[in-house]
Amino acid sequence: MDDLDWFAEQFEAHRPRLQAVAYRMLGSLTEAEDALQEAWIRTTRSQSSSIDNISAWLVTLVGRVCIDMLRSHQSRRENLVGTWLPEPVVSTEETHDPEQASLLADSVGLALLVVLESLEPAERLAFVLHDMFGVPFDKIAPIVDRTPVAARQLASRARRRLRGTVTMPDADLPTQRRVVDAFLAASRAGDFEALITLLDPDVVFRVDTGPRPWLGPALLVGARDVAEHATTFGPRFATLCQPALVNGAAGIIATGRAGVLAVVGITVVDEHIAEIDLVLDPDKLSGVTIDD
Template identity: 80%
Template sequence: MKMDDKVWFAEQFELHRPRLRAVAYRMLGTLTDADDALQEAWIRTTRSDAGAIESIDGWLVTLVGRVCIDMLRTRRSRREQFTGSWLPEPVVSTDETVDPEQASLLADSVGLALLVVLESLEPAERLAFVLHDMFGVPFDEIAPIVDRTPVAARQLASRARRRLRGTATVPDADLRTQRRVVDAFLAASRAGDFEALLALLDPDVVFRVDTGSRTWLAPALLTGAADVAAHAATHGPRFATLCQPALVNGAAGIIARTRSGVVAVVGMTVISDRIAEIDLVLDAAKLSSLTIR
């Protein structure tokens, strides 16, 4: 590679880094993996010819997409050994604002609930949906990445949309409404008030727990308002004393702190004034890499 090409690639990569990191976060669900994907993508630019690139923006996005799908396929084979729930790495702020870097990561309502559903897709479906529906990449550019025709790539994205349809992934737009509901849930948990908790939960609420490599006596997955309310009423009086409000992936949520630092992040999906999903991240590896603003 000529020195001029290397300088040009470096300038373009830095210019597009926020967008590329946002692509990788949606594809991989953790910022650690997203940064690894960008590092690998940068290495691949050193083997490329700048003169053959018509649109650097699209070229870099598809390059990162290729890296991500390779990582997803490798991770999927390893994940077969995983027990319990797996949750994405949260983006957390204790302020009621999202800084520009977080905003680029969280555009299009990329909450924990959406990332959980994306994780259920096949790697090729996830890539087709993320690149086309979230970043506007044409199917004729997606097709070579997934070894399909453009028509087949379009079908992958359509299949992903059908999987996403009807799932509780988009919270109420009004952050104040979300915060009111989450604060009420926290107060009811502290009081161990089963009836108050029941009133705040959607009848089909889903409660997921990601402990990483740690063992956990409680179930990794609970469904239904009665079971979730009973769990919160039992464990809430002790756990909720450690909690404070936070923004979790741009939505109202909770973090729990001890003197040693953050020990839990709770993502909430509030829909129609009820909590539809609760995602409790206890994985020490994900929590240790948090940068909380």
């Protein structure tokens, strides 16, 4: 087997892990696929004889591509009007796409990806590769042009910045679904009091419209403001909605004649809704499909 065939075989064998790395780094399935394509191109310029651990080598290669992409995208995201949200991974009960299933089984919530977005590219890479994928700091250091000690400090700084900001959802999926179903029912009915009981007092509601105009605020904080918004828009919007898995958690998908209109990621903590992430950006919804 020549080098090209060997790399092709290894790349496909490790693709699910590589895609998970890229998605955590970039928050976009589309960009993650671009990163894997670029990483594959770079393998064609390498020799297998110089590699002693192909899994670690491929992960660090994808990490190097991702940090280049993050740095080039950073200024664009800083100039974004409104809220930036990740591209969601969505599944309905009837979806049996093996690739989607793999992503969902190893996915992270939208809320965590939003927080990761607040990190500097080098911090994000050190944290993701080391804390989420176990890559040693001596392998991370060359990617960020640091010593292993400095790479360790990047990850430590990322942990400090994330501490207290990462919302940990209830692990019990049936409980999540029950809360989301109740939220949908209260929104359809415009039931303000029912919504208040379902929402955490400090609930955060974020909206990513992409280029679409949005009449309401892109960010709301607090149960009363979020409940008022849901009471106003829910009776019409919620009729288009159905439950779905969004990044492995109970969420909502809205559809119309044109296809998928919105995806809603919901973070349930202690049986109350702590975060709502509404994705309306058509570019991020273009890859979302549901079965008829």
